Amino acid sequence: MNAQHLQPTGSAYFIAKETERPENHTLSVLVDNEPGVLARVIGLFSGRGYNIESLTVSETEHEKHLSRITIVTRGTPHVLEQIKHQLERIVPVHRVVDLTVRSHEFGQERPLERELALVKVAGTGEARVEALRLADAFRASVIDANTEHFIFEITGKGSKLDQFIAIMKPLGLVEICRTGVAAMNRGPQGM
Amino acid sequence: MSNGQSERREMTGAEMVVQALKDNGVKHVFGYPGGAVLPIYDEIFQQDDVEHILVRHEQGAGHAAEGYARSTGKAGVMLVTSGPGATNAVTPLQDALMDSIPLVCLTGQVPTSLIGSDAFQECDTVGITRPCTKHNWLVKDVNELAATIHEAFHVATTGRPGPVVVDIPKDVQFAKGFYVPPQIAPRTSYQPKVQGDLEKIKAAVDLMATAKKPIIYSGGGVINSGPEASHLLRELVDLTGFPITSTLMGLGAYPASGKNWVGMLGMHGTYEANMAMHDCDVMICIGARFDDRITGRLNAFSPNSKKIHIDIDPSSINKNVHTEVPIIGDVGRVLEDMVRLWRATAKADKKALYPWWEQIAKWRGRDSLAYKMNHEVIMPQYAIQRLYELTKDKDTYITTEVGQHQMWAAQHYHFEKPNRWMTSGGLGTMGYGLPAALGVQIAHPDALVIDIAGDASVQMTMQEMSAAVQYKAPIKIFILNNQYMGMVRQWQQLLHGNRLSHSYTEAMPDFVKLAEAYGGHGIRCEKPDELDDAIKEMISVRKPVLFDCRVANLANCFPMIPSGKAHNEMLLPDEATDEAVANAIDAKGRELV
Numbered sequence A: 001m002n003a004q005h006l007q008p009t010g011s012a013y014f015i016a017k018e019t020e021r022p023e024n025h026t027l028s029v030l031v032d033n034e035p036g037v038l039a040r041v042i043g044l045f046s047g048r049g050y051n052i053e054s055l056t057v058s059e060t061e062h063e064k065h066l067s068r069i070t071i072v073t074r075g076t077p078h079v080l081e082q083i084k085h086q087l088e089r090i091v092p093v094h095r096v097v098d099l100t101v102r103s104h105e106f107g108q109e110r111p112l113e114r115e116l117a118l119v120k121v122a123g124t125g126e127a128r129v130e131a132l133r134l135a136d137a138f139r140a141s142v143i144d145a146n147t148e149h150f151i152f153e154i155t156g157k158g159s160k161l162d163q164f165i166a167i168m169k170p171l172g173l174v175e176i177c178r179t180g181v182a183a184m185n186r187g188p189q190g191m
Numbered sequence B: 001m002s003n004g005q006s007e008r009r010e011m012t013g014a015e016m017v018v019q020a021l022k023d024n025g026v027k028h029v030f031g032y033p034g035g036a037v038l039p040i041y042d043e044i045f046q047q048d049d050v051e052h053i054l055v056r057h058e059q060g061a062g063h064a065a066e067g068y069a070r071s072t073g074k075a076g077v078m079l080v081t082s083g084p085g086a087t088n089a090v091t092p093l094q095d096a097l098m099d100s101i102p103l104v105c106l107t108g109q110v111p112t113s114l115i116g117s118d119a120f121q122e123c124d125t126v127g128i129t130r131p132c133t134k135h136n137w138l139v140k141d142v143n144e145l146a147a148t149i150h151e152a153f154h155v156a157t158t159g160r161p162g163p164v165v166v167d168i169p170k171d172v173q174f175a176k177g178f179y180v181p182p183q184i185a186p187r188t189s190y191q192p193k194v195q196g197d198l199e200k201i202k203a204a205v206d207l208m209a210t211a212k213k214p215i216i217y218s219g220g221g222v223i224n225s226g227p228e229a230s231h232l233l234r235e236l237v238d239l240t241g242f243p244i245t246s247t248l249m250g251l252g253a254y255p256a257s258g259k260n261w262v263g264m265l266g267m268h269g270t271y272e273a274n275m276a277m278h279d280c281d282v283m284i285c286i287g288a289r290f291d292d293r294i295t296g297r298l299n300a301f302s303p304n305s306k307k308i309h310i311d312i313d314p315s316s317i318n319k320n321v322h323t324e325v326p327i328i329g330d331v332g333r334v335l336e337d338m339v340r341l342w343r344a345t346a347k348a349d350k351k352a353l354y355p356w357w358e359q360i361a362k363w364r365g366r367d368s369l370a371y372k373m374n375h376e377v378i379m380p381q382y383a384i385q386r387l388y389e390l391t392k393d394k395d396t397y398i399t400t401e402v403g404q405h406q407m408w409a410a411q412h413y414h415f416e417k418p419n420r421w422m423t424s425g426g427l428g429t430m431g432y433g434l435p436a437a438l439g440v441q442i443a444h445p446d447a448l449v450i451d452i453a454g455d456a457s458v459q460m461t462m463q464e465m466s467a468a469v470q471y472k473a474p475i476k477i478f479i480l481n482n483q484y485m486g487m488v489r490q491w492q493q494l495l496h497g498n499r500l501s502h503s504y505t506e507a508m509p510d511f512v513k514l515a516e517a518y519g520g521h522g523i524r525c526e527k528p529d530e531l532d533d534a535i536k537e538m539i540s541v542r543k544p545v546l547f548d549c550r551v552a553n554l555a556n557c558f559p560m561i562p563s564g565k566a567h568n569e570m571l572l573p574d575e576a577t578d579e580a581v582a583n584a585i586d587a588k589g590r591e592l593v
Helices: A037-047 A077-089 A099-105 A125-137 A158-171 B013-023 B035-045 B058-072 B084-088 B090-099 B125-132 B142-157 B170-174 B198-209 B220-225 B227-240 B271-279 B331-345 B350-364 B380-391 B404-412 B433-443 B464-470 B486-495 B511-518 B528-540 B578-582
Strands: A023-032 A054-061 A066-075 A093-098 A112-122 A141-146 A149-156 A173-178 A182-184 B009-012 B028-031 B051-054 B076-080 B103-109 B135-138 B163-169 B176-179 B214-218 B244-246 B261-264 B282-286 B306-311 B325-328 B396-400 B448-454 B476-481 B521-525 B545-550
Touching: A023 A037, A023 A077, A023 A099, A023 A182, A037 A066, A037 A077, A037 B125, A066 A077, A077 A093, A093 A099, A112 A158, A125 A141, A125 A149, A125 A158, A149 A158, A158 A173, B009 B013, B013 B035, B013 B142, B013 B170, B013 B176, B028 B058, B028 B433, B035 B076, B035 B103, B035 B163, B035 B170, B051 B464, B058 B076, B058 B084, B058 B090, B058 B103, B058 B433, B058 B464, B076 B084, B084 B090, B084 B103, B084 B125, B090 B103, B090 B125, B090 B163, B103 B125, B103 B142, B103 B170, B125 B135, B125 B163, B135 B142, B142 B163, B142 B176, B163 B170, B198 B282, B198 B306, B198 B325, B198 B331, B214 B227, B214 B271, B220 B227, B220 B331, B227 B331, B244 B271, B261 B271, B261 B404, B271 B350, B306 B331, B380 B404, B380 B448, B380 B476, B380 B528, B396 B404, B396 B433, B404 B448, B404 B476, B404 B486, B433 B448, B433 B464, B433 B476, B464 B511, B476 B528, B486 B578, B511 B521, B511 B545, B521 B528, B528 B545
Parallel strands: B028 B051, B028 B076, B076 B103, B103 B163, B135 B163, B214 B244, B214 B282, B244 B261, B282 B306, B306 B325, B396 B448, B448 B476, B476 B545, B521 B545
Antiparallel strands: A023 A066, A023 A093, A054 A066, A112 A149, A112 A173, A112 A182, A141 A149, B009 B176
């Protein structure tokens, strides 16, 4: 989403090539749920040339007016550190946690990440039967259907959704809607 | 957010704005009226506590408020209408953001019922100003107006200072609601860290005590932190015996007459400052941000040093340059701890620094600010030197525009105190200096306020001469007139085979007549031997003055670190032949600004 493939530099004076390798990280950002807060976060990413691979946002604590934004971004460790600090400068931002870094601290490879997709597949005959069989194998559930189509609801890691969608393509895939990644760290501690 | 019923008074939104300004200690507001702020202007009309300064363009209001803020340490306040009023404020907002100036901008907005309808003089002010403010607010409920304005002042002036916008729809200005006075109840998400980590400060002091070739590199953060920070900086320099350089924004924090001063660093800094940065073993960066004008080519920046970085903004740490000892906190607080720890633990072995000072003396011997004196035409450097000599013993404040004259002013005017030097460093806004001088003069009515200007820059906000005349603000606009956009021309010579595309101003106004047309005083000077008398005349006139100082047209600003080069690859004035200038920047550096 909105991915920009700019040099992750920050300054025109970085003539030297970045020697660090870019990595995907998942950030959790706790913000005051007020008008414009999402625009501030997104504007920061576009204005400074950072990547957004996925973004989800919803109010999580209604009484405190707090929303939690989950951003999957890509950059070198140096740039990721900058992104975290730049996010922390935004006045309504309470906390920024790099879930990927945190999971490494816990000795885990990555945080828990889940995504939901609605997948509409139209068809008849053998393709239709095959779609239903595969959906069952992927533990996707049918949430709408008539004799000519199914809408599957599937939850899982992004890679699982990618795979499911790829398989549905020859079986009459009509449209897809994905939520983007929701994530948190394993274990009893909060963010 | 309520503070007891007794203090809650009912009033209109417009009344609240004026009351909130008073309660936040505001004495002056720079602004320009229009349809969407008329209720606020009506309230201003009916009171005397807050004085409104009418500018001629909203950009002028912003820069005047910046000059006011920079010279007083208080927030500058501007008031403009919706639509074009707000969009004209964008340049000073971004300017204040980049130079960390506390600026509170109040904008009128079309009534809430019309927002989103493309109404007359409507624009998405909070949308447009979101990336050029520290924070902004659209107030849709009159009962939130007072608290929002108080919060705006709090955000603008605390932490790393910056500009804020409060956008107030016209119906909210008319609506009645309850006023709440300012209170210290900052939102939980905004808690700037001011106290530095003592362990880190201790590590810094230990590192400094082992330094053989140290340098202190200070910046605008020292000035922003307040006079006490400048005082502590001087104390630290005296205690340690370290040499000190400063960015453009930090000039005056350490006095230019101080014995450890090696001059400004960076693209047009002194040879000794830049060489000391390059060769040092320990660098102490205090309230500066390793900007590209300072570092030159990053992978050749001070390659053998360990770096200590004191900054209130965590995002400044490790942004451009890796730091071994980062200290997050207010410069003043951190310096207090640092000075105390140095006194308690470190033995200042100033003898160990002798070889380093000898080396610095050798670099200084290159006399990198030298220029060829000319007895027929005024050299721009000479003009600044004479201006300095004739004004240094007065209560003088200097502002500048942007370009060659700005760099010559930084090199040849010497600052002894903080808050005396107002310049657009980060954004490089031509047209900053004249309105900024107006703002400074309003804050310091009896001071000598001089805008060292260029002939091109000054024409961008010339109309504020009219405001200066109206408020009897006797600002002095000292124009180094070389008929060119001098820095543009210099870069065309450096980069583009001296093809001077549109950098020459063919139709220059008669600045003397222009001054008189505005009701000010005009002076022209063309000969070096007439300069002193002309400057004395300028000082003595109690009116706004346009001083048309005709200087050598093709002088270049040296020394210079050409784009893409390192600190030790400076172009020095005695080596800057036409050929050296033409070949100073290679193909890679050409892309840079």
